[in-house]
Amino acid sequence: MALSDSVRKQIADLVASNRVVLFMKDSRRMSRCEFSAQVVQILDELLPSDETVNVLSSPELRDGIRQFSDGRRFLNSSSADSSLVAAISCAR
16 A cells, blocks of 8 residues: 555654654553563653654554655664654564
């Protein structure tokens, strides 16, 4: 399925309005994924604020982040706005 304009805008807006965005499974305080939980802990120690997005809440968003990041699974940086997008996936 192609990335819809509305999902592309949603992701782009999140990236543009936050210094760091972590796309993860579940929430930052209730992660079922040990890797995501560790990333949240590191971000909490290093940054005054960051945004987390539960990709399980929307199949369109979960698929869209993969397309938005050109298929790279874990880390993508956007040099245009100096934002960092981490697309975390525990399942392969």
